[in-house]
């Protein structure tokens with residue numbers, strides 16, 4: 194270890210954006226350290242253990258592909274929700290389109306503002322969780338993000354935040370190459386909901402670092418837009434204190450390539466982390482959830498629920514791991530990943546892993562892949578429901594276990610209506 | 621009204637004919653029963669009539685008011701007025717019972733060119749129909765048949781039948797797995813739907829259901845066809861003597 198891997202892809206990655214603006218010492222140091230990490234880790238390669246099912250080439254290419262924006266009269270996801278709206282256009286924060294960055298029980302700033310501040314709480318989180326999350330599995334594209342991203346928000350929740358913060362990613366260009374980095378700190382006993390919506394760019398690399406103190410709660414609901422050609426590579430790094438809660442749900446429809454990585458560490462006793470995803474893909478669609486949950490404290494619960502509906506040659510990938518450290522007794526770990534294939538051309542690849550070093554734990558995992566159940570289809574049709582509608586009902590039912598992970602019913606219903614819109618358009 | 625004409629059907633995956641020339645004619649408002657030993661093809665008859673996959677029709681027709689159901693998709697058969705109460709109702713996790721049936725009712729209405737029911741109209745209809753079958757709010761909210769007891773599943777079938785108001789109802793072993801009280805409840809539900817026009821084909825292995833749903837005609841089925849047709853007394857004969865005598869008679 195420590196030897197420098199001199200490969201030109203890394204230099205190409207670091208040359209992707211101009212050198213980020215000068216910042217405070219801590220900011221500059223964090224970015225410099227991230228550069229060093231990326232240099233040591235090297236760019237992801239097809240032969241890396243967790244890149245076998247998804248080719249990183251498009252994520253590494255010098256420029257983003259052209260991805261046409263979808264034009265729709267449909268209001269954006271979460272539009273009806275009472276929220277604090279933060280808008281990014283082609284990955285750039287737009288104060289003119291956003292609400293004032295003030296809210297009860299929270300402090301919110303742009304990433305650049307935080308990085309420009311000499312003494313800032315974010316110094317304890319920015320690049321710190323990402324760096325910790327590089328072990329045991331390298332995530333070089335996240336290190337690149339820390340080194341380069343100039344856009345994002347930092348949020349500190351100090352109480353029960355009433356209105357969700359909603360990051361809305363709009364597009365104006367067909368080829369914007371976007372990098373955003375968000376930092377969230379949930380103080381002891383504080384609670385907040387973060388919503389994210391939109392494709393952000395033709396290519397988007399995102400990092401969300403979430404540090405949850407004891408008894409804090411962080412709810413995260415995300416929808417990744419509807420644009421077809423776009424590439425998205427997201428990373429969630431979360432650290433959970435005692436009795437804290439993390440719930441993260443992602444809806445993905447369309448998109449040429451999506452890789453959603455989540456790295457969650459339960460560091461305090463009695464913490465709960467639920468990660469869920471529902472995706473629907475038609476044709477040129479590669480969707481990859483790569484999840485790593487580490488139980489490092491006692492009596493914690495983790496749950497992974499990932500469901501993928503695939504048709505016309507779409508590919509779904511799930512790589513999910515539960516690591517239970519020796520002291521993490523009374524761990525309750527659960528993981529389910531399921532692919533619903535609407536034809537013979539589509540593929541679901543799953544790599545579920547359990548690694549357990551404690552003896553008093555309950556961990557279960559399951560993975561299934563199959564077509565729509567014909568017996569159920571016949572039952573629905575025998576009551577007068579046409580085949581297409583019956584199939585859509587079955588698709589929505591299949592995904593519902595993941596959507597049920599969203600605690601707020603208004604948000605869950607919004608997500609449900611989006612996916613029924615998709616099933617109608619694609620049936 | 622409803623007629624099965626020389627129906628021959630085989631399994632799609634195997635070269636095995638199950639129905640070997642079924643003939644049956646149910647007039648408007650009539651209740652017919654099909655009895656027969658296990659494996660004689662009673663359920664297959666109902667599945668082929670309703671359009672389940674996995675069977676190939678080799679010959680014959682199934683007519684409802686002159687239309688050949690075999691030319692239609694299962695949903696079109698339902699809209700044409702056919703209803704099959706399943707021997708084993710299917711559990712569908714994630715699909716609410718109420719949403720399911722509202723979709724069914726409105727799909728049928730749409731296919732028939734009738735106006736769809738709005739939420740309030742549908743709810744009113746549900747209240748009307750649910751009461752007599754002792755369907756409670758909880759059963760309506762739960763996923764279709766999931767975690768339902770045997771009795772609840774069969775009551776749910778009857779409730780769907782009542783809601784959809786079909787012209788022709790096929791009931792496959794509606795009494796199986798039910799205790800006497802549950803069976804009576806279901807039978808009452810069925811009797812309430814007898815209006816002199818709606819027809820029924822009641823498939824049962826045992827005579828006891830026919831004490832509660834009184835048939836006009838009883839058919840005995842064996843090895844893929846009807847071997848004997850008679851009045852209600854035929855069911856009693858089977859009850860007392862079993863199928864052996866009847867089978868020998870034909871053999």
Ligand SMILES: Nc1ncnc2c1ncn2[C@@H]1O[C@H](COP(=O)(O)OP(=O)(O)O)[C@@H](O)[C@H]1O
Nearest residue numbers: 631638656657658659660661662663664665674
């Ligand atoms: N899908 C199937 N696969 C294999 N065998 C079947 C299938 N459906 C029916 N059969 C066979 O067809 C015959 C008739 O079955 P069924 O119609 O269920 O009889 P019944 O309802 O009178 O008991 C039986 O021998 C049964 O095993």
Ligand SMILES: [Mg+2]
Nearest residue numbers: 662663707793
């Ligand atoms: Mg049967």
